[in-house]
Amino acid sequence: xxxxxxxxxxxxxxxxxxxxxxxxxxxxxxxxxxxxxxxxxxxxxxxxxxxxxxxxxxxxxxxxxxxxxxxxxxxxxxxxxxxxxxxxxxxxxxxxxxxxxxxxxxxxxxxxxxxxxxxxxxxxxxxxxxxxxxxxxxxxxxxxxxxxxxxxxxxxxxxxxxxxxxxxxxxxxxxxxxxxxxxxxxxxxxxxxxxxxxxxxxxxxxxxxxxxxxxxxxxxxxxxxxxxxxxxxxxxxxxxxxxxxxxxxxxxxxxxxxxxxxxxxxxxx
Amino acid sequence: xxxxxxxxxxxxxxxxxxxxxxxxxxxxxxxxxxxxxxxxxxxxxxxxxxxxxxxxxxxxxxxxxxxxxxxxxxxxxxxxxxxxxxxxxxxxxxxxxxxxxxxxxxxxxxxxxxxxxxxxxxxxxxxxxxxxxxxxxxxxxxxxxxxxxxxxxxxxxxxxxxxxxxxxxxxxxxxxxxxxxxxxxxxxxxxxxxxxxxxxxxxxxxxxxxxxxxxxxxxxxxxxxxxxxxxxxxxxxxxxxxxxxxxxxxxxxxxxxxxxxxxxxxxxxxxxxxxxxxxxxxxxxxxxxxxxxxxxxxxxxxxxxxxx
Numbered sequence: 001x002x003x004x005x006x007x008x009x010x011x012x013x014x015x016x017x018x019x020x021x022x023x024x025x026x027x028x029x030x031x032x033x034x035x036x037x038x039x040x041x042x043x044x045x046x047x048x049x050x051x052x053x054x055x056x057x058x059x060x061x062x063x064x065x066x067x068x069x070x071x072x073x074x075x076x077x078x079x080x081x082x083x084x085x086x087x088x089x090x091x092x093x094x095x096x097x098x099x100x101x102x103x104x105x106x107x108x109x110x111x112x113x114x115x116x117x118x119x120x121x122x123x124x125x126x127x128x129x130x131x132x133x134x135x136x137x138x139x140x141x142x143x144x145x146x147x148x149x150x151x152x153x154x155x156x157x158x159x160x161x162x163x164x165x166x167x168x169x170x171x172x173x174x175x176x177x178x179x180x181x182x183x184x185x186x187x188x189x190x191x192x193x194x195x196x197x198x199x200x201x202x203x204x205x206x207x208x209x210x211x212x213x214x215x216x217x218x219x220x221x222x223x224x225x226x227x228x229x230x231x232x233x234x235x236x237x238x239x240x241x242x243x244x245x246x247x248x249x250x251x252x253x254x255x256x257x258x259x260x261x262x263x264x265x266x267x268x269x
Numbered sequence: 270x271x272x273x274x275x276x277x278x279x280x281x282x283x284x285x286x287x288x289x290x291x292x293x294x295x296x297x298x299x300x301x302x303x304x305x306x307x308x309x310x311x312x313x314x315x316x317x318x319x320x321x322x323x324x325x326x327x328x329x330x331x332x333x334x335x336x337x338x339x340x341x342x343x344x345x346x347x348x349x350x351x352x353x354x355x356x357x358x359x360x361x362x363x364x365x366x367x368x369x370x371x372x373x374x375x376x377x378x379x380x381x382x383x384x385x386x387x388x389x390x391x392x393x394x395x396x397x398x399x400x401x402x403x404x405x406x407x408x409x410x411x412x413x414x415x416x417x418x419x420x421x422x423x424x425x426x427x428x429x430x431x432x433x434x435x436x437x438x439x440x441x442x443x444x445x446x447x448x449x450x451x452x453x454x455x456x457x458x459x460x461x462x463x464x465x466x467x468x469x470x471x472x473x474x475x476x477x478x479x480x481x482x483x484x485x486x487x488x489x490x491x492x493x494x495x496x497x498x499x500x501x502x503x504x505x506x507x508x509x510x511x512x513x514x515x516x517x518x519x520x521x522x523x524x525x526x527x528x529x530x531x532x533x534x535x536x537x538x539x540x541x542x543x544x545x546x547x548x549x550x551x552x553x554x555x556x557x558x559x560x561x562x563x564x565x566x567x568x569x570x571x572x573x574x575x576x577x
Binding site: 006009010013014016017018020021024025026027028029031032035074077078080081082083085087089090093094095096097098099100101102103104105106107108110111112113114115117119120121142145146149150154157158161178200203206207208209210213214226227228230231234242243246249250252253254256257258260261 | 293294297298300301302304305308309310311312313315316318319358361362364365369371375377379380381382383384385386387388389390391392394395396398399405422423426455477480481483484485486487490491502503504506507510515518519522525526529530532533534536537554556557
């Protein structure tokens with residue numbers, strides 16, 4: 001191929017690809033910050049520090065504090081079983097774990113809504129025990145766990161496969177029990193993969209909208225996470241409020257990207 | 270085929286590494302199965318049950334209600350358009366990130382995952398500002414079908430890039446060099462050599478992007494306007510829930526759920542086909558090119574100077 005020809009095609013690919021990124025990703029990102037701080041920092045700050053805004057932030061953090069640890073422990077356990085313990089059922093487990101990736105958030109929300117709703121299978125028992133799942137925090141936690149379930153498993157499995165078993169075998173030959181082997185050998189070897197999964201899980205829980213919105217009822221100051229707060233503020237024509245919360249979420253998204261990049265480098269190092 | 274991946278790995282791992290302590294695997298398996306059953310399968314079963322609660326003919330009536338069909342059609346067509354566009358641009362971007370060198374490359378690589386990290390409702394809000402009535406460019410597509418496509422392009426961008434990237438990194442360049450030395454032009458090399466090698470990743474990425482597009486909700490909620498003309502199925506479902514038609518919402522949801530399951534099965538098949546001969550490592554487990562799995566490649570050549 002002639003050099004000139006290849007140079008032209010290289011440049012046209014660059015223009016196409018980078019132009020697409022600019023238009024689709026960078027422009028929106030820049031605009032959030034511009035729109036938010038157009039009239040200074042006070043309006044967005046007021047919105048976030050309003051009682052409802054602060055409550056939404058707190059509730060979002062509660063979602064993270066419950067869903068992320070649960071899915072992390074589950075994810076590591078599940079990855080160990082899938083990779084190190086051959087079992088016929090593994091194929092099924094592996095397939096079920098991927099479901100939350102592909103199912104619409106609204107469908108997830110509706111499923112929980114129907115299971116725990118007034119005509120749901122679990123309603124009699126829950127009502128008797130006085131537990132309210134729908135339109136309250138437990139339902140929102142269940143939705144958050146559902147949507148973010150696959151990440152730790154999916155990130156840990158390849159790392160476990162890659163590190164192999166030699167070091168673990170050496171440890172057990174030297175008399176370590178399985179628990180010691182896990183804490184001293186396996187976990188340190190897979191930690192960046194797990195951490196990467198944790199970052200993805202956290203990002204998903206922080207930003208989840210569809211599934212949580214169906215089960216929460218989005219009651220201001222009660223069952224509103226930050227993404228739900230954004231929608232409500234927009235519907236109430238309080239744009240500074242919507243942008244204030246959006247910028248906070250966008251900053252968290254950027255922190256996520258940064259953490260992902262950092263962890264990937266560590267993992268590769 | 271899925272039943273005996275173990276035999277493929279038998280030579281390498283007869284007594285594999287760590288075993289769960291004590292009662293071990295049995296207990297762990299019990300926990301995993303219980304966790305998945307209670308948190309994932311039980312709700313989906315309740316959904317399916319509700320959709321069929323008034324008989325199959327009622328289910329079918331709900332799925333074939335005019336607005337339900339309209340929303341499914343729009344969802345399907347918009348998703349197909351979107352994966353076609355992102356299939357092309359995703360491949361171009363993956364190529365730029367692996368084979369090209371330009372300033373700011375690592376920033377571009379990182380920003381690809383933005384749609385994954387940015388909450389969808391924020392995306393919706395910002396798309397309105399950018400391409401709505403107050404557009405700084407004077408382009409107003411708010412509450413049109415174009416808006417549906419644009420929002421879906423945004424949220425599905427990472428999938429193809431992240432699925433194609435690893436294949437490009439691993440690809441042996443000798444074949445391309447051989448083809449070039451035999452006089453093949455750039456396009457011929459791409460069509461005959463690069464493209465066939467990328468096909469498994471491209472197909473998997475497209476299938477995942479398609480699944481995501483079919484179910485997308487948050488980014489469309491504000492930006493697409495929710496008119497009969499711009500109502501995708503997820504928004505239709507939400508509307509049915511709000512008007513108290515649980516069975517109708519569940520029926521359309523089951524259709525989307527079936528599509529999700531089929532697409533995941535397709536991804537799994539594609540991966541088996543893609544890894545074909547060298548499946549020893551995977552032991553039949555799927556890998557999902559979800560996001561950011563690839564940082565910049567370690568290239569075989571010496572030209573990665575200003576990277577770190």
